[in-house]
Amino acid sequence: MINTISPDIYERFKEKVYNSSLWVQEYQGIVQKRPLTDREIGLSLGLDEKTVREIRCVAELDFTPLEWWLAADSVKQKRWRGKKSQEDKAVEHPGY
Numbered sequence: 851m852i853n854t855i856s857p858d859i860y861e862r863f864k865e866k867v868y869n870s871s872l873w874v875q876e877y878q879g880i881v882q883k884r885p886l887t888d889r890e891i892g893l894s895l896g897l898d899e900k901t902v903r904e905i906r907c908v909a910e911l912d913f914t915p916l917e918w919w920l921a922a923d924s925v926k927q928k929r930w931r932g933k934k935s936q937e938d939k940a941v942e943h944p945g946y
Contacts, residue, residue, distance in 0.1 A: 855901055855905060859897075859905070860908065860909075863895055864905055864909040864912070865909075866891075867891055867902055867905045867906050868906065868910065870885065870886045870891045871886070871891065871910075872885040873885075873913075888902040891906075
């Protein structure tokens with residue numbers, strides 16, 4: 851079943867939901883402030899958990915710049931190549 855929310859609800863709550871979620875990490879000194887669960891966010895805003903989840907998922911995509919996703923992909927590819935090259939060395943040089 852597909853959950854849909856109205857654009858008005860999304861626009862009204864997206865920043866509050868996004869800023870309260872795990873996606874945005876806040877620190878008080880060196881201690882990380884605990885992010886809220888979708889249920890806790892919903893209780894504080896008067897929304898149900900499914901609505902909060904839908905808002906959070908869409909907001910994470912909206913607020914994250916394309917450059918970040920591309921950089922993350924590049925890092926993953928470099929890690930994969932690094933692991934692959936280590937495996938190749940182990941195959942080429944038994945007892946390495």
